Amino acid sequence: MPEEKDHINDVFRYDSKWDDLLDNKRFISEFCSDVLEDYIISQRWYGGKASALKYIDIEDFFKIENENDLFYGVVLEVNFKEAFVQEYFLPIGLVKEKDYVDYNIIARIDLNGERGYLVDATLLESFRAQIFNKIVEGDKYKYNQVEYRRGRKCEDNAYESSKFLNAEQSNTSIVFNDKYILKFFRRVYTDQNPDYEISKFLTNKGYFTNTPGYSGSITLRFSNKNIMTLALMQELIPNQGDAWEYFVNNIVKSYSKLSENKCKVKDLKIIEKYKQVGLDDIDPKLLKWFDRAIFEDIEKLALRTAEMHISLGMERINASFTPTPYTYDYTVWLKNRLMYMLDNRINLLENNLHKLDGMMVDMAKYLLENKKEVKKRFLDFDESQLKSERIRVHGDYHLGQVLVQNRDFYIIDFEGEPESTIRDRKVKQPPLKDVAGMFRSFNYAIYATIFNNLDQYKHSIDDLFHSAEVVYSYMVGVFLNTYIQKVQNNNLNIGYINEIEFLLEYCLLEKAIYELGYELNARPRWSIIPLKGIVNILKTKQ
Known part of the structure; x- marks a missing residue:
């Protein structure tokens, strides 16, 4: 009670x-x-x-x-x-x-x-039934001030059943008729919610199907220009859970083999940063303990990510989705945003040093000693040197935003970065920002495996860290090999290789600094993962 x-x-x-x-x-x-x-x-x-x-x-x-x-x-x-x-x-x-x-x-x-x-x-079930029936009725002009819209992927005509989806925290999600999921946005904004906007766009265009189809929505209209998205209904995707749990479980199994087989970790080489790697090019010594199926899954996830970006980047009429070049105004916006975030994280780190111990303290001090270098890297963004284009992106892309079903992947939750304003979430970004977000999630999955099971492994911490960097380098290489080939074959302009590597490095540093703030506030013991990522990036010469 x-x-x-x-x-x-x-x-x-x-x-x-x-x-x-x-x-x-x-x-x-x-x-x-x-x-x-x-x-x-x-x-x-x-x-x-x-x-x-x-x-x-x-x-x-x-x-x-x-x-x-x-x-x-x-x-x-x-x-x-x-x-x-x-x-x-x-x-x-x-x-x-x-x-x-x-x-x-x-x-x-x-x-x-x-x-x-x-x-x-x-x-109350009577409320839920009424809401569903108003959506499937599909008359957006019938009710004063409120628009109930029926989407293309809604095939039902009446309420049958409803139940809560307990996984939600920031929103309230309800499953209707065992076919649809309606998300009530609790935190709302006087603007179209990006999740609604992108879901409707992808469904109506019909090119990208590995995402829940738009089935309906509720919008509050204050005037012709001022609206508020209150709810989004989508297809319910049958799934076995999210990709975070899926990948971590499989990585844990592989690391158990590493410990059992007493593999010589130092014999494994970290491959060149951002080198594209095919499945057949993975070091056989690594595959003795790290399951090849994980890399096959990464290849499939890269394909789905590329298909998402291709679909988001193919619009030529709707100005909200048309690809856009880098401009001076974008650069000013980006630098102001990152300077504010960096100052916030540095201040937070200084105030929370007492919560850290061991190698975390050394990494934190390294960051504080090199904060000018981080600032320099953020300020080195020069739009005149970039030939690729910006598009609408997922904005908060990580393994937890992907559902798994029969070793295929379905991308969900296009609301964007929780810390950002609703307007900032809609700014067109390099698609490689999403890729960098996923790479950081890979990094988290590997290091979470190590830190959560440290007492079960026979290797030294140095050997485990080395193995993590080897695995991570191959995950990145396999992903990029599939992703770059797919987007370039479909004419999505992400630039040539030097530009791709610059944007990836830039976005990875931005994401790791962002993560540091979350971890220091929510779970300081996990701060070691973004700190290690930041240190690794800073020790890499540009």
């Missing part, structure tokens, strides 16, 4: 009916100050826990109703003492018995003498 907050035992009384409650000014005032401030900070989807909440306002609300039930969609404006604002979407309903929602209530309420409970409406 959920922990009860102070306000939960209070009964809020109003001389109003449910259908006009949100016109009651006293309710609005008490709901925002006495109820929501306690309620929202206990929700998994609330992203402001690290900041000091100042006050909450209701920015907008609308009715969601049919002949039997009435709910409200509420857009909350959360103001923080640090002088910034976040917006959240909370659909609410009224029930007579709290066991309908497993006692998970927002507040007790009395309307004209009738007792009830305010609850998150997504917990």
